[in-house]
Amino acid sequence: MTRWPGIVLVLSGVILFGAPAPSLAKTEIHFWHAMGGQLGETVNELVKQFNQSQPEYEVKALNKGTYPEVLTAAIAAYRQKNPPHIVQVFDVGTQTMLLSGAIYPIFQLMKEQEIPINWGDLIKPVTGYYSRDGNLYSMPFNSSSPILYYNRDAFKKAGLADKPPATWKEVGEVSKKVVAAGAAKCGFTTSWPSWTMLENTFPWHDQPFATNANGYTGLDTKLLINGEFGVKHIGQLAAWQKEGIYSYGGRMGQPDPKFINGDCAMLIQSSAVIGNFKRTLKFEWGTGQLPHWGAPYKRQNTVVGGATLWVMRGQKASDYKGVAQVMKFIAEPHQQTWWHVTTGYLPITQTAIKNLEASLHFKKNPEQWTALSQLQAKPTANSLGHRLGNFVQIREAIEGEMEHIFAGKKTAKQGLDDAVAKGNEILKEFAAANTQ
Amino acid sequence: MKRAVFKNRGLPYLLVLPQIAVTLVFFFWPAFESLRLSVFRTSPFGDKTLFVGLENFAKLLSSPDYYRSIVNTFVFAFGVTALGVGAGLFVAALATQRIRGLAVYRTALLWPYGIAPPIAGIIFLFIFHPSYGVLPYWLAFVTSYEFNWLLKGPLAMTLVIIATAWTHIGYNIAFFLAGLLAIPTSVLEAASVDGAGPIRRFRSIVFPLLSPITFYLLVVNLIFSFFGSFGVIHAVTQGGPGNATEIMVFKVYKDGFVGLNLGSSAAQSVLLMIVVIVLTALQFRFVERRVTYT
Structure with missing residues (x-):
C-alpha cells in the first residue's frame, strides 16, 4: 500500500501536464x-x-x-x-x-x-x-510498369548473345535454346498475369482493352480482350506452356521465385522489383522492354x-x-x-x-531506364490507362480464365470469351450501383 | 426439472444479461445486418443504396460460378471432415498404446491445433509450392510428374483439404483420446476373454461408445470447414486455379472485401447460413439416431 502515493503522483502528473507530449x-x-x-x-x-x-x-x-x-x-x-x-x-x-x-x-x-x-x-x-x-x-x-528481366548467366550458358529478346518471336526462340541447352528449366514466366499480359500488352500494341476508350468516356463499358489480338497472344502463351517454354507460376508476385532460383531464364514483372532484385539475385541479370509482336502492330506505350x-x-x-x-x-x-x-x-x-x-x-543504372523508355510515346485512347469499375474483381475473373486456358481446359478464344462475359457482368453491376 | 429459487426476481435476469448482450451484439446484430444488406445494391462507399428485393439472390442462383462454389464447398467440407475425423481417430488410437514417452508424444499431437490457419497455409506453401516448395523440388529428381497445382484444380483441392484437416486434427485427437481413455478396460478385457479380436472389439465396443464424440466431431468439423477454413484457402490458393478451390466462405470474402460488392456478398452469407443450418438439422435428424449415449 505504501506504493500508492507514488503512482497517484505520477498519474496526476500525467493528467495535469499531458505527460510526455512535445507534439501537443x-x-x-x-x-x-x-x-x-x-x-x-x-x-x-x-x-x-x-x-x-x-x-x-x-x-x-x-x-x-x-x-x-x-x-x-x-x-x-x-x-x-x-x-x-x-x-x-x-x-x-x-x-x-x-x-x-x-x-x-x-x-x-x-x-x-x-x-x-x-x-x-x-x-x-x-x-x-x-x-x-x-x-x-x-x-x-x-x-x-512491366518489363522483361533476363538471366545473363543462363543466356551465356546457352550460347546466346547478351541482349534481351525484343519481340515475342525472339522470346520463343531464345526460350527454346535456353531449355535445349539445359541452362534453365523453362524459358520465361509472368507475374501479375492479367496486368502484364493483357492490361499492358494491349496498350503497348495500341489495341483497345475495353470500349468507351478503355472506360474513360462512359460507364456502359465492355471488355474487348477476346478479339484477334488477345486470342493470338494468349493462344501463343498457352501453346508455349504446353511445350514447356512458358511456365505459368500463379498470380501476383508468386512466379518471381521461378526466376530468382534460376528455373526460368526470363521473367516479366513490374519494374518495382528492381530494388529487391539488386539486393537478392545471385546471378548476373539485365532488363529489356516488354516484348512486342512487331508489325503490323504499332509500338505504343505501356501503362503505369x-x-x-x-x-x-x-x-x-x-x-x-x-x-x-x-x-x-x-x-x-x-x-x-x-x-x-x-x-x-x-x-x-x-x-x-x-x-x-x-x-x-x-x-x-540502365535497368532503371527500361520502364521509363516504354512511357515515352504520346498516349492514344488505347494507351492512356484503364478506367473500369470493380477492376479488382474483373482481374480475378480474367486470371481465373487464363488459368483454364493455360491448363488446357479451354481454348484461348473460349477462355477469353468467358472472361469477357464475366467482366461485362461485373461492369454492368458497377454501372448500376453508380447510376442510381 | 429442478426449479432454482432466487429471492430476487430480477437477479436471474441480471445474471444472464451479459450472455444475452454478447449474443445480441456479436451474433444477432451482424446476422440481421447481412440480411438487410442482402436486399440492397450498395455502392462501395455506401453513399448510394437501392432496394433491389431478391435480385442479389436471383443473380447468384443463375450464376454457374456460384454453383461451382457450392460443389467446391461440399467436396472440401466432406473431404476435410472425413480426413480430419478419420485420421484423428486413428492417431488417437495409436496414442493409447503403452509406449515410452507417451506424455510428450500426446502433447506433440495437439500442436497443429495451436497454429493459426494462415500460418499453417504458409508452412504448406513452403513444402508444396511449385516454384519454391521442397516437395516438388525433390519430386523432380525421381519422377517427371509436374506437381503444379497452380494449374491443376483437383490437386489444389486435395492440397487445401489436407492442409485444413491438418490444422484441425489436434482438436479431433484430443476428443477421441479423452473418449478412448474413458472406456472402461474391464469391458474390453471381458470381450477379449470371450474371444473378440482387436477389430471386433473396436467395432462392437469402442466405436459405439465413442459415437457421441464422433457425432459431435462430425458436426464441428463440418461447420469448421464451412466457416473457419478461410485462412488456409486465403494463404495457399486464393480460390484458384480458375475457381477450383473457391469455396462459399471465400467467395463471400472475395466479392465483399476485394470486389466491394456488398449486396451480393451479404446474400451469399445468408445462403451459406441456410446451407449450414439445413446440414446441421439433417445431421441431428439422421446421424444422431445411430448415436448411443450412455
Missing part, C-alpha cells in the same frame, strides 16, 4: 498505406523527413495491409465518419475512388489551399491514368501500375491545409528523386528525370 500543438494527419517491409521503412523515412521539415503538422503513417485491405479499411472508416486524411489506393481502385464522392480531388485541394504546383511537370502516362477532364484527382506516389495518394473528405477543414503541405512535399523533385533511387519506383516528374539524367543515373 501539432495537428495529426493520418496516412494509411500498403507498403510493407523495405518499402514501408522508406515511407516512414519520407514521413519523418516531412515531420522534421515543419513544426505544425505530424503525419502518422500506418501500414494497413495489402492494397485491397487498405482500400476496404478506408471505406469502412469513411462509413464510420472517421476516415484517414490520406489513403494509398492502387491503380485498379481508381474508378471506385473517382465515383465515390468521398474524395477531395488533389487539383482542387491545392487550388483551394493556394499552393501552386506545376502539374505539367508530371509525365503524361501518369497524369493520364489518374486525371478526369484534364484535372488530376490523386497524387501519384509509387508508379511502375502502382498506387496514388487520395485525400478523403470528412475531416476537419483546417486539417486540409496540412494535407496540402504533405502533397507539396511529396511532389518536390528532391523527394521524387530520393524515392526513385531508394525504391526503384519510377520518377514521375520531368524535372526529377532531368536531374537523374544530369547525374548520369540512368547510364549507371
